[in-house]
Amino acid sequence: MRPHETLLSVPPCSPSTLPETWPEGAAQELARRLGERCVWSQAVREQHGRDESPFVDVPPPDAVVMAQSVEDVSAVLAWAQEFGVPVIPFAAGSSLEGHVLAVQGGVSLDVNALNAVHAIHTEDMTATVGPGLTRKQLNAALGGTGLFFPIDPGADASIGGMAATRASGTNAVRYGTLRENVLALQVVLPGGEVIRTGTRARKSSAGYDLTRLMVGSEGTLGVITEVTVRLHPLPEAVSAAVCAFPSVLQAVQCTTAIIQAGIPIARVELLDAATVGRVNRHAGLTLPQKDLLLMEFHGSPASVAEQAQAVQGIAEDLGGLGFDWATRPEERSRLWAARHNAYFAGVQSRPGCRVITTDVCVPISRLAEAVQAAVDEADAAGQPYFLVGHVGDGNFHMGYLVDPHDADEIARAEALNRGVVERAIAASGTCTGEHGIGLHKRDFLRQEAGEAGVALMRAIKAAIDPKNIMNPGKVV
Missing domain, CATH: 3.30.465.10 (Uridine Diphospho-n-acetylenolpyruvylglucosamine Reductase; domain 3)
Structure with missing residues (x-):
């Protein structure tokens, strides 16, 4: 399914037509039970109908309930069960896979106020x-x-x-x-x-x-x-370092060697050279524009020094170009903030784009070949992308930067995405190491778990949610 295609059963609607999209009396009963916590305004509904996924043409939910208590949540779900109306939980809205989108209409249940x-x-x-x-x-x-x-x-x-x-x-x-x-x-x-x-x-x-x-x-x-x-x-001592490599392959091989050596590194993150350039521009940094590993060590002062020394030796053997240390807390915070902003740095580099992102995870022994194949295919296709990875546990992200209204470009990026996922599954890995299935990876879940596995998941879903009111259209 392409990112601009959806599984809609409810068309866009204005507040004046909302009661007609649900069973008779449903809207009035929701308003009676939840009062002013039930919001019908277009602006609030649109806010709750977006996330960070590539899906851009999904109409907003029919209503939003701003839950103030567990009792409010219970009241909404009891109402939804009675009237057969979908409910989609919503909090920060930072999903990358379309989890919070109301593809079958219904109520967005905002739990942000339950933040005690x-x-x-x-x-x-x-x-x-x-x-x-x-x-x-x-x-x-x-x-x-x-x-x-x-x-x-x-x-x-x-x-x-x-x-x-x-x-x-x-x-x-x-x-x-x-x-x-x-x-x-x-x-x-x-x-x-x-x-x-x-x-x-x-x-x-x-x-x-x-x-x-x-x-x-x-x-x-x-x-x-x-x-x-x-x-x-909190660790007694923390030290962070940046190490450049001549190639992505050598950076990943270094990571594999670190993990196989049993070094208890706290963080090891990969950024390719082009992504480093975007991050530098976005965050005002001067990181060397090469393929980088960002690393952090936690423990006692002695253990941190021992870990760092061991990792430096491995990096040097695999072509590492020297360590640049970030020892002060503010330096480390800025470094990791820059890593976290790699996604937004990528988006900023191509105004108006959306990101189709992978988050495959493979056994650490297969990581280098998986990353290299993903890079080679994207470069050959001429598709703009960024590459980052939580490579210490075999997890990496190809973020394909696409024009959300260009069907050919979307199709090309989706084909690249499919290749990354299918290679990961063939290597005994997973289609998603951390983002989840949502809308975008349902076909991949079938490949990974098999028809019998997905059928069991559907049976569990049907037993708990026989009317399919809980976030329908997602996962299974």
């Missing part, structure tokens, strides 16, 4: 928060505790959205993904029933793992209204 820090248990190293709280807000609340929340996908995403998409990011090579860092959830099921999954205990063998079922469900099984996450001690 309910509890911080420093001795247990856990925090319980609302789904609308962002990762930066959580880390600000942890100031003075000696703890931090390490999952860093780049965007200041909401914790609930990160859990729903099983998010990852730059720190995953050392601290894991959301899957490893969520202990418990509160979830509102279709129909309005509120359940709790998991506990604050570090492990459990009690029944089916409902927490893991909901983490990564992308809003298709319920609405996450509370998340209990693991916290980690």
Whole structure:
């Protein structure tokens, strides 16, 4: 499916026609139950009908509910079950795969106001928060505790959205993904029933793992209204470095060697030379415009020095052109902010473009060949792109910069994307290491999991959400 194609069953509509798109009396009943928290204005609906995906022609949701409490969420889902109207959870709106788009109309359920820090248990190293709280807000609340929340996908995403998409990011090579860092959830099921999954205990063998079922469900099984996450001690010492390489292949080979040597590096990120140039212009930096690895080391002063020395030796053996150290906190922050802004630097380099982005993840032994093949194909096709990667765990992104109204260019970028994904799956990898399936990767999920696997997922979906009101059209 091309990015400008959608699965629409509800046409664009004005507030005056909204009641006619739903069963008789549905709009009036929603307004009665939710009052002023139910918003019909075109501007608010359009705000909730966009994300960072390449899908640009999807009409906005029919209405937006600004939930103020778990009771509001429960009321919306009970109403939706009664009238058969779709509900799409919405928080930061930073999705890259169309997760929050109302492709079958319905209600966008905004949970941003559910952003409280309910509890911080420093001795247990856990925090319980609302789904609308962002990762930066959580880390600000942890100031003075000696703890931090390490999952860093780049965007200041909401914790609930990160859990729903099983998010990852730059720190995953050392601290894991959301899957490893969520202990418990509160979830509102279709129909309005509120359940709790998991506990604050570090492990459990009690029944089916409902927490893991909901983490990564992308809003298709319920609405996450509370998340209990693991916290980690702030490292005693932190050191960051930039190392240039003559080629992308050598940079990736260095990463593979670092991981295979068992060095507990905290971050290792790849940027190709063209992306470095865009980042320099966007962020006012002077990074060497070569294929780069950005690295960070955590631990005691002695262990950080030992890690850095070992990595320097590996880099030199593989053609590394020297380390440029960022030792002060403000230097490190600027460096990682620049890495996180690589996406926006790419977009800025081609005004009006949208990004079709890959996020495949492959076994570390197959990473170099996967990255090299993706670069070679894009260069041969003449398709503008940027390349970044959380290469420490085998995850990389090709961001194809496309004119969203040029069907031929979109088709070319989608063909390149398909090639990247199919090679990853053939290498025993995955079509998505962190962004999720959403709208864009449903065909790839079928290739990866097989028809029987997808059928089982559909059976789970049907058992929990028999009326298909939860974010329909996504995942399965």
